Amino acid sequence: MSQIKSRAAILILLILFCFCQNPKGESEVTEATEPFANSFEMEASSAPKAITRMILEDRKGNIWLSTFDGVFMYEGKEFFKVPSSISKARFFSVLEDRKGNIWFGTIGEGVFKFDGNGFENITNRDGLASNEITSIYEDGNGHIWFGGNGGFSIFDGQSFKNFILEKDQIVEDPNLKPKIIPNPTDFNNRSINEVNSIIEDRNGLFWIATRGSTYTYDRVEFKKxxxxxxxxxxxxxxxxxxxxxxxxxxxxxxxxxxxxxxxxxxxxxxxxxxxxxxxxxxxxxxxxxxxxxxxxxxxxxxxxxxxxxxxxxxxxxxxxxxxxxxxxxxxxxxxxxxxxxxxxxxxxx
The missing domain is CATH 2.130.10.10 (YVTN repeat-like/Quinoprotein amine dehydrogenase)
Structure with missing residues (x-):
């Protein structure tokens, strides 16, 4: 795929990046992460042909596609692709948070946060429970939940609270050891403890679905x-x-x-x-x-x-x-x- 060369295409990209900016100029810089790439140039692309797991329309009308061949974006007329220099991982989950940041979960490389300018890569080295992130959710307090293989993490913008799925139960583990996946691309050997979906209903009750059991959580205890x-x-x-x-x-x-x-x-x-x-x-x-x-x-x-x-x-x-x-x-x-x-x-x- 060729890089965008024309002035018109570059102008389109600059406009798109400005649209993705937080209108209030707020940023969500954390002590645990550093920018992965401060600037980059999207690549013109055809529509993805690989497995496409999740689709998101952001607040500006851009369509983001989380695929096994990377991240694609459709701005209404053309497709663009995030270059493989950012990551060659298989992308699985996607979320736009209330500040306009877009989060992407991968199989093997944790999560990437796109703030409109560049990407931050967050992995288990930073406190994330797993580098395989299959679901992402923002709760009513603005905390981001990352569901992965072996458990999930709750990120308050500064630090993580981790939970592990153990013997068909969910337990908090502040000293959770990083989940090591021998072959993150082998989908014939998935853990029953992989977290598939998380939501908070209008009554404040959380629902957590895994490949094993499904649980509710009232911020005090988990129930099957x-x-x-x-x-x-x-x-x-x-x-x-x-x-x-x-x-x-x-x-x-x-x-x-x-x-x-x-x-x-x-x-x-x-x-x-x-x-x-x-x-x-x-x-x-x-x-x-x-x-x-x-x-x-x-x-x-x-x-x-x-x-x-x-x-x-x-x-x-x-x-x-x-x-x-x-x-x-x-x-x-x-x-x-x-x-x-x-x-x-x-x-x-």
């Missing part, structure tokens, strides 16, 4: 989450919808927690769930037949039903991952071969 047939296992993503219901998706399908009870909506293995601005629910799931994985939709008008009807809007995907709604209404979702789009108004993809 169970439904009528037993505990939830290998939940891949958790979401709170616009009405306050909590959705858990994973190995046992799609479950909705509403009015203190769980209801199963979809039975097949599910990877991700997302709610659009209009209130529609989108789900990436294994259809359980020759069509492979598909993108499902629950119309907002059906959400009051005890078991809402689900529509298949795309199939034959091989596998589908993170979902995001762009400002123009297009639904983006990641696949094994990059990204695809669904247009709700035209019913095309």
């Amino acid at each position: 989450v169970e439904h009528e047939d037993g505990p939830f296992s290998n939940v891949r993503w958790i979401m709170e919808d616009q009405s306050g219901d909590v959705w858990l998706v994973g190995q046992s399908g799609v479950w909705r927690y509403s009015k203190d009870s769980f209801t199963r909506i979809v039975e097949n293995f599910t990877g991700y769930i997302f709610q659009s601005r209009e209130g529609h629910i989108y789900i990436s799931t294994n259809l359980g037949n020759d069509e492979g994985w598909g993108l499902l939709k629950i119309d907002q008008s059906r959400l009051n039903d005890s078991v809402p009807e689900v529509d298949i809007i795309s199939s034959g995907l091989g596998m589908a991952f993170g979902i995001e709604e762009a400002e123009d209404g297009l639904i983006w979702f990641g696949t094994l071969q990059g990204i695809r789009q669904y247009n709700p108004s035209q019913k095309t993809q």
Whole structure:
């Protein structure tokens, strides 16, 4: 991929970088980290063709793609790629915090924070519990949670509080030894203690999903989450919808927690769930037949039903991952071969 040479392209990049700046001029410099790169030049690129795990639209309308071939950005007309000189890791998770910083989790190199000018790399040398970061979340206090292989870290801007998953329990360990992954690129040997998803619901209760069990946390104690047939296992993503219901998706399908009870909506293995601005629910799931994985939709008008009807809007995907709604209404979702789009108004993809 060639570097951007023209004055027009350079001007576009400068504008984009200015848009990513904190408008109040605030910075989040920590004692534990140092800038990885103070300046760099994005590379013009085609759309990613590698596994795309997570998609984020930032507050300025730029689309960021966390892929196994690096970090890509789409600014409305063209794709750009963060150069491999920043990192050659496989990128997995992404979050924009309330200050406008964008955090990227990797497999093997910890996290990178992009402040609009450059990147800071944070690893277990700085106190992070794991260098494999599969989920990132910002809580109501502005603390960043990093879920990884073996546990998770809570970062208050200055220091980390670490928790380890041990014998199907979560315990705080201030002297947590760094988690060493023999082969971080071997996805056939994943730990059951990998943290897949973290959210804080509107009541201040945290939900933490791992490849093993799922837990709630009230800042005092952790409790295992169970439904009528037993505990939830290998939940891949958790979401709170616009009405306050909590959705858990994973190995046992799609479950909705509403009015203190769980209801199963979809039975097949599910990877991700997302709610659009209009209130529609989108789900990436294994259809359980020759069509492979598909993108499902629950119309907002059906959400009051005890078991809402689900529509298949795309199939034959091989596998589908993170979902995001762009400002123009297009639904983006990641696949094994990059990204695809669904247009709700035209019913095309």
